[in-house]
Amino acid sequence: MKLRFLGGVGTVTGSRHLLSDDNHRLLVDCGMYQGVKNLRRRNWAPFPVEPGTINAVVLTHAHIDHSGYLPALVKNGFKGKIYCTNATHELCKVLLPDAGYLQEEDAKYAFRKGFSKHDHPEPLFTEKDAHEALKHFESVHYHETIEPVKGFEVTFTPAGHILGSSCVHVHHRGSDRTVVFSGDVGRQNDVIMRPPEPIQKADVLVCESTYGDRLHEDSDPDDELAEIISKTAARGGIVLMPAFAVGRAQTLLYLVQRLMAQHKIPKMPVYLNSPMAIRATEIFVRHHKEHRLDQAQCQLIDDNTEYVRTVDESIELNAKRYPCIIVSASGMASGGRVLHHLKTLLPNNRNSVVFAGFQAPGTRGDSLVNGAGEVKIHGEYWPVKAEIYNIGSLSAHGDYREILDWLSQGKLSPQKVYISHGESVASDEMRKRLRERFGWDTEVPDLFEEVDV
Ligand SMILES: [Zn+2]
Numbered sequence: 001m002k003l004r005f006l007g008g009v010g011t012v013t014g015s016r017h018l019l020s021d022d023n024h025r026l027l028v029d030c031g032m033y034q035g036v037k038n039l040r041r042r043n044w045a046p047f048p049v050e051p052g053t054i055n056a057v058v059l060t061h062a063h064i065d066h067s068g069y070l071p072a073l074v075k076n077g078f079k080g081k082i083y084c085t086n087a088t089h090e091l092c093k094v095l096l097p098d099a100g101y102l103q104e105e106d107a108k109y110a111f112r113k114g115f116s117k118h119d120h121p122e123p124l125f126t127e128k129d130a131h132e133a134l135k136h137f138e139s140v141h142y143h144e145t146i147e148p149v150k151g152f153e154v155t156f157t158p159a160g161h162i163l164g165s166s167c168v169h170v171h172h173r174g175s176d177r178t179v180v181f182s183g184d185v186g187r188q189n190d191v192i193m194r195p196p197e198p199i200q201k202a203d204v205l206v207c208e209s210t211y212g213d214r215l216h217e218d219s220d221p222d223d224e225l226a227e228i229i230s231k232t233a234a235r236g237g238i239v240l241m242p243a244f245a246v247g248r249a250q251t252l253l254y255l256v257q258r259l260m261a262q263h264k265i266p267k268m269p270v271y272l273n274s275p276m277a278i279r280a281t282e283i284f285v286r287h288h289k290e291h292r293l294d295q296a297q298c299q300l301i302d303d304n305t306e307y308v309r310t311v312d313e314s315i316e317l318n319a320k321r322y323p324c325i326i327v328s329a330s331g332m333a334s335g336g337r338v339l340h341h342l343k344t345l346l347p348n349n350r351n352s353v354v355f356a357g358f359q360a361p362g363t364r365g366d367s368l369v370n371g372a373g374e375v376k377i378h379g380e381y382w383p384v385k386a387e388i389y390n391i392g393s394l395s396a397h398g399d400y401r402e403i404l405d406w407l408s409q410g411k412l413s414p415q416k417v418y419i420s421h422g423e424s425v426a427s428d429e430m431r432k433r434l435r436e437r438f439g440w441d442t443e444v445p446d447l448f449e450e451v452d453v
Contacts, residue, residue, distance in 0.1 A: 001172040003179060003204070004450040006048050007031060008421045011039055012210050012360055013065040015421055017181060018049060019170055019453075024149045025049065027057045028168055028181050030082075032068030032099070032124075034334065036362025043069065043124055048448060052077035056148035057136075058156075059084035060183025061165035062091035062246060068099050071125035074133040083148050085156055086139040087164025087287050091246055093134055094279045100127035102335060113379060142166065160186025160196035161396050162247035163287055167199060179204045179453055184421070185398045185406065191221070192251050192291050196398070198409035204453045205414045207407075209422030210358055211399040212430030221393045225255055226264040228352055228389055233266050233323040237350030237386075242338045242365060244331035245277035247396050248356050250284045252327050253301045254293065261300065271317055273308040273337050274329035281305075318344050331357055332365035339377050346375070351386040356394035361423065400430055404437055416453070417442045 001021050008015035014033035019026045027049075033039040051073045059067055059082065070082060070092075084092070103123035110121040140146055145155045151173045156166035161184040168181045180202035186193045199205070232239045243249040253272060259265045272278055284291070285298040308314050314337050317326065328338040332355075342364075345351040359365035364375050369390040374381045398406060417440050419427045424444075431442040445451070 001175050001177055001179070001453050002450055003206075003418075003453045005418070005420065005445040005447060007033070007447070009445055009447040010424045010427070011035070012358065012421055012423065013039060014042060015060075015066045016069070017206060017420075018054075019152065019172070019179060021151060021172065021174060024151060025054045026149045026152050026170065027054050028170070029060055029066040029183070030057055030069045030073055031065040034065055034332075034363075035360040039362070043072075047073060047076060050077070052079060054078055054080060056080040057082040058148060058154050058168050059088055059092075060159065060168050060181060061162055062088045062095055063162065063184065063244070064095055064099055066183070067092055067096065071096055071100055071129040071133040074136060075125055075129045078136075080136065081138050081148060082133070082136045083138050083140050083146060083154065085142060085164040085166055087283065087290060088166070089137050089139045089164075090283045090287070091164060091280060092137065094276055094283070095246065096130035096133060097127045098276045100125050100130035157197045157199070158194065159183050160190065160193045162186075162193065163284055163290060167196070169199075169202070177203045177453060179206065182207045184208055184210070184396070185403055186396060187398050188402050188405065190396070191255060192293060193396075194292060196406055198406065199412060200410045202412055202414045205412070205417045206420055207403070207417055207430070207434070208397070209400075209419045209427040209430035210397040211395070212419070212422045212426035212428075212433070213400070214426070215399045215401055216392045216395055219393055221391050222255065222259065222264070224391055224393070225354070226259050228354060229256070229259070229265045229325065232350070232352040232387070233268060235350050236323060237348070237352060238320070238323065238345055239325045239352045239354060240338070240341050240345050241325065241327045241354045241356065242331055242333045243277070243327050243329060243356060244396075245274050245329040246280045248331055248394065249274065249277040249327050249329065250281055250301065251394060252356060253281070253305055254297065256325055257300045257304050260304070266323070269306060269324045270304060271306045271308050271324060271326045272328075273314055273317055273326055273341070275309055277327070277329050278307045278309065314340070331355070332359050332363035333368065334363045334365070342375070343377055343382055346386050347383050349385040349387070353386050353388050355388070355390040357396060359390065400433055403430075404433060407434075407438070414440060418451075419444045
């Protein structure tokens with residue numbers, strides 16, 4: 001069996017891994033590149049393998065950097081099935097058409113403003129392409145073993161990162177070898193998600209390294225959030241929380257409601273301004289057995305959050321001047337409705353902007369948390385006067401200590417470990433740490449490298 005690294009190398013986006021033998025090809029994750037222009041440009045390069053020759057795809061989870069290229073793959077000739085857990089499937093029904101819509105909007109915007117190099121900028125794929133891709137999806141239960149491609153047996157186990165997220169175990173019958181892909185790995189003590197299930201067996205492990213060189217702060221997110229919100233409300237400001245529609249948005253809404261119920265912050269309106277996050281929240285409530293919150297706790301979010309669905313409501317919300325909390329996507333402020341709020345709120349020192357998770361280099365979120373004095377939004381520069389926070393302890397990724405502890409919980413003795421899904425420095429640090437702690441043979445692969453497994 002061969003393993004080829006088609007993406008997610010030296011970066012946390014564009015995750016794509018290809019397993020193959022003489023007769024078949026199985027793609028594990030099919031992510032889009034996000035972040036700096038150089039990376040995003042890679043989305044436009046022809047897929048490194050002819051899509052029509054791939055027999056099936058399996059997904060670790062729904063985040064766009066793991067699933068977002070699927071509509072383009074189908075558009076370019078992929079004919080097989082796409083397998084994932086039920087919750088991942090549900091979330092992809094929301095995320096992929098939205099990604100298509102955004103691609104179309106971006107192309108139209110670039111055409112109107114004339115800042116594209118092309119006379120007629122085309123979207124990478126459309127909302128219609130996304131719906132086409134969704135017809136290829138098949139849901140699978142955790143721990144159920146399927147054979148998506150002859151000779152390749154696949155099992156999903158919970159990874160604790162977001163709803164439906166999994167580690168993907170692939171057993172190749174012919175060679176009797178098992179390759180395990182960690183996918184994105186969650187926290188040992190997340191507010192909402194249960195910890196990732198230990199991996200018991202792997203001949204080869206492909207491990208993420210988003211926080212390979214960093215530890216999360218030990219601070220209690222409750223206290224930190226309570227202080228920021230109370231301080232901002234006291235000076236009559238608005239707290240804006242850019243959040244990933246899936247995962248962090250629900251965590252933030254729950255924390256805010258709990259703080260209010262405990263009288264740790266003043267009562268004020270809470271708005272969720274992202275149609276996608278609203279639908280993701282509905283899925284999150286429906287799948288409450290897959291996370292820590294019971295129905296009553298989900299209800300607390302649902303009853304007390306004002307969902308902002310239409311564009312008119314969104315514009316109206318942007319005109320508000322009294323203390324309130326706005327949760328809006330996207331999480332790295334790279335697009336979506338949050339941009340309009342940033343333009344209104346950043347220039348005023350009464351307001352606060354709270355990020356809650358990894359900010360990929362080159363994104364607006366990254367510039368803001370690193371103290372930029374101004375940021376460019378929709379072609380214009382906006383001064384940053386508002387207070388900017390990044391609550392690291394709210395990340396949906398385990399840091400290196402958590403991942404090492406998690407790996408030590410299984411009975412693992414892999415012959416080889418490949419480190420993926422990290423900035424170069426983070427991946428290399430993770431490589432060294434795994435070798436030091438377990439004595440494993442670890443390596444950071446090159447992009448497009450193919451290895452025998
Ligand atoms: Zn993810």
